[in-house]
Amino acid sequence: MPVMPSSDSLPDPLPVLARAVAGCSNHNSVGETAARETLEQVMADALSKSGSNRSAVRAVCLAVSGVNHPTDQKRILAWLREMFPSHVKLYVQNDAVAALASGTMGKLHGCVLIAGTGTIAYGFTEDGREARAAGAGPVLGDWGSGYGIAAQALTAVVRAHDGRGPHTMLKSAILQTLDLSSADELIGWTYADPSWARIAALVPVVVSCAEAGDEVANKILKEAVQELALSVKAVVQRLGLCGEDGKNPFPLVMVGGVLEANQRWDIGREVMDFISKEYPGALAIRPKVEPAVGAALLAWNEFMKEYLQEAYRR
Amino acid sequence: MPVMPSSDSLPDPLPVLARAVAGCSNHNSVGETAARETLEQVMADALSKSGSNRSAVRAVCLAVSGVNHPTDQKRILAWLREMFPSHVKLYVQNDAVAALASGTMGKLHGCVLIAGTGTIAYGFTEDGREARAAGAGPVLGDWGSGYGIAAQALTAVVRAHDGRGPHTMLKSAILQTLDLSSADELIGWTYADPSWARIAALVPVVVSCAEAGDEVANKILKEAVQELALSVKAVVQRLGLCGEDGKNPFPLVMVGGVLEANQRWDIGREVMDFISKEYPGALAIRPKVEPAVGAALLAWNEFMKEYLQEAYRR
Numbered sequence: 321m322p323v324m325p326s327s328d329s330l331p332d333p334l335p336v337l338a339r340a341v342a343g344c345s346n347h348n349s350v351g352e353t354a355a356r357e358t359l360e361q362v363m364a365d366a367l368s369k370s371g372s373n374r375s376a377v378r379a380v381c382l383a384v385s386g387v388n389h390p391t392d393q394k395r396i397l398a399w400l401r402e403m404f405p406s407h408v409k410l411y412v413q414n415d416a417v418a419a420l421a422s423g424t425m426g427k428l429h430g431c432v433l434i435a436g437t438g439t440i441a442y443g444f445t446e447d448g449r450e451a452r453a454a455g456a457g458p459v460l461g462d463w464g465s466g467y468g469i470a471a472q473a474l475t476a477v478v479r480a481h482d483g484r485g486p487h488t489m490l491k492s493a494i495l496q497t498l499d500l501s502s503a504d505e506l507i508g509w510t511y512a513d514p515s516w517a518r519i520a521a522l523v524p525v526v527v528s529c530a531e532a533g534d535e536v537a538n539k540i541l542k543e544a545v546q547e548l549a550l551s552v553k554a555v556v557q558r559l560g561l562c563g564e565d566g567k568n569p570f571p572l573v574m575v576g577g578v579l580e581a582n583q584r585w586d587i588g589r590e591v592m593d594f595i596s597k598e599y600p601g602a603l604a605i606r607p608k609v610e611p612a613v614g615a616a617l618l619a620w621n622e623f624m625k626e627y628l629q630e631a632y633r634r
Numbered sequence: 635m636p637v638m639p640s641s642d643s644l645p646d647p648l649p650v651l652a653r654a655v656a657g658c659s660n661h662n663s664v665g666e667t668a669a670r671e672t673l674e675q676v677m678a679d680a681l682s683k684s685g686s687n688r689s690a691v692r693a694v695c696l697a698v699s700g701v702n703h704p705t706d707q708k709r710i711l712a713w714l715r716e717m718f719p720s721h722v723k724l725y726v727q728n729d730a731v732a733a734l735a736s737g738t739m740g741k742l743h744g745c746v747l748i749a750g751t752g753t754i755a756y757g758f759t760e761d762g763r764e765a766r767a768a769g770a771g772p773v774l775g776d777w778g779s780g781y782g783i784a785a786q787a788l789t790a791v792v793r794a795h796d797g798r799g800p801h802t803m804l805k806s807a808i809l810q811t812l813d814l815s816s817a818d819e820l821i822g823w824t825y826a827d828p829s830w831a832r833i834a835a836l837v838p839v840v841v842s843c844a845e846a847g848d849e850v851a852n853k854i855l856k857e858a859v860q861e862l863a864l865s866v867k868a869v870v871q872r873l874g875l876c877g878e879d880g881k882n883p884f885p886l887v888m889v890g891g892v893l894e895a896n897q898r899w900d901i902g903r904e905v906m907d908f909i910s911k912e913y914p915g916a917l918a919i920r921p922k923v924e925p926a927v928g929a930a931l932l933a934w935n936e937f938m939k940e941y942l943q944e945a946y947r948r
Contacts, residue, residue, distance in 0.1 A: 348821065348822055348825035348826075349825065388818050388821045388822065389816070389818045389819060389821075389822065392822075451796075451797075452796060453796040453797060453798055454792075454796065454798070455821075456792045456820065456821045456824075457821060457824060457825065459785055459788065459789075459824045459828065459833065460785075460788050460789050460792045460820060460821065460824060461785070461786075461788075461789030461792060461793065471773055471774075471775070472775075474773065474774050474775075475773075475774050475775030478768075478770045478774045478775065479775065482765075482766060482767040482768065482865075482868055483765075483767060483868035483869075483871060483872050484767055484768070484864050484865060484868045502703070504702050504703045505703060506770065506774060507662065507702045507703075507769075507770045507771060507774065508662055508702065508703065508706075510770075510771060510773045510774060511662035511663065511771065512662075514773065519773065550798050551796075551798060554796055554797035554798045555797075557797060558797050
């Protein structure tokens with residue numbers, strides 16, 4: 321939750337006046353009330369740290385996970401409206417939109433691919449049409465995500481152990497990492513805390529095994545690359561971002577731990593190779609600022625757009 | 635938790651003196667203390683309903699989910715031992731073992747395949763070796779389970795919706811069943827209550843779509859059949875249940891809602907067809923008594939075995 325100055329020029333580096341951090345604000349995970357309290361608190365913290373208060377705010381952009389449907393957006397906008405005076409511009413978006421903006425300095429054009437614990441692809445055309453793919457959580461098959469990769473690896477270990485699948489060095493590598501002595505103990509381990517991030521933390525083990533030549537691990541990563549590329553393609557196709565000849569340039573912002581691993585087996589580079597073959601105009605961007613700054617830039621850009629339109633009318 | 639009489643002949647139908655039902659006793663799901671309290675309570679209820687008490691008990695078999703490792707067995711045996719006098723015979727098994735016994739009238743020989751919300755294959759040789767496959771929960775890839783089938787169907791809907799997968803009639807069928815107006819709303823629906831049984835309840839919708847000719851639904855069911863058959867094969871192979879020529883007869887007990895669906899698309903029959911091709915000696919058994927009676931039969935058989943051995947020694 322960075323607070324940007326209400327200045328009409330943006331110096332480099334960006335002047336972030338304050339920064340505050342809070343817990344989960346996904347209403348799907350923690351419920352409506354807790355999500356709202358978390359967001360109110362982190363906004364109050366950011367303002368207080370910047371030595372300011374609500375009356376100085378001109379625009380707010382909340383980019384939060386769990387905004388999957390217009391009703392989510394409306395509900396959050398409604399209580400945001402209760403908090404701020406009516407002249408304040410308010411924007412509510414899926415957190416992927418802020419990640420896109422963090423790579424395009426606030427411009428909503430192109431596609432973002434996020435692959436951390438979860439995964440989503442989200443895109444905008446210059447005339448404001450939007451589309452997304454994946455981002456629906458593990459039950460609904462976000463297979464290229466960190467959780468997806470690690471869950472496939474754990475599954476491969478169990479299958480190798482009980483005779484349903486081929487031998488894989490993932491077994492000894494994962495058991496050693498988790499300090500377990502038998503694959504049977506994985507069942508208790510997964511039940512003990514089903515948090516997706518805890519499972520996704522095993523991705524580096526999968527990458528190491530793939531680099532060491534393990535076929536099962538390599539197959540899991542190759543499938544993840546295809547899944548991630550497929551999400552991007554679905555968004556690019558639906559929005560026509562690549563133009564009719566498939567060669568138009570567009571930004572492709574890449575965010576998240578799975579894509580940033582810079583080892584020999586580089587998932588992000590493989591995904592980009594896959595996409596470049598189909599869309600030579602895809603311009604890979606690794607953002608230099610965090611997604612929260614993307615949200616602030618988004619608020620700034622939208623505010624300036626409306627401000628200039630109003631000024632022009634007068 | 636049926637209570638069987640301590641008689642040396644077993645009339646038909648089996649004389650179940652009392653029956654009591656309680657909630658979840660899987661320590662992985664509800665924790666050690668709650669699991670123990672549930673089991674103590676249901677045993678006390680069954681005894682009280684039969685007009686008896688602990689002093690009349692000769693043998694106890696607890697067949698509970700969550701017994702995946704010898705340490706699970708030891709822990710439960712330890713507190714069971716605290717409850718009953720030392721002459722009482724105690725057995726603790728995975729719940730799949732009771733399901734096997736429910737089909738073989740207490741004899742531990744052959745393989746059981748359970749496919750309800752979850753899935754597991756479990757087998758015993760006549761000389762007491764045992765093996766299992768799957769049964770590790772959804773994170774660890776129990777893909778032929780009711781949960782697995784339904785989760786694949788939900789994933790197919792999301793993929794069709796966001797352009798990553800082919801069109802499927804699963805979309806309208808599932809949205810209608812869940813009273814949702816858009817596939818986006820599935821995300822909130824899955825988060826709202828991640829209970830596996832709630833998701834597995836969608837299996838009949840998948841079967842209906844497959845019967846109506848939907849290719850995506852058919853593919854999901856065919857893959858489930860292969861997964862379930864693979865679990866059985868893994869157990870049969872490891873135990874050598876089929877003999878060296880692959881043709882030895884052995885019981886294959888089939889239990890659970892996924893296998894019992896007796897529609898045109900009969901998953902249980904398809905699994906059996908698959909297995910019969912490889913192991914012509916597999917003898918399909920659909921148990922006539924519930925798994926809890928299987929556990930009681932198991933206690934009875936084990937008790938009689940030890941009793942006769944002791945009598946023989948004297």
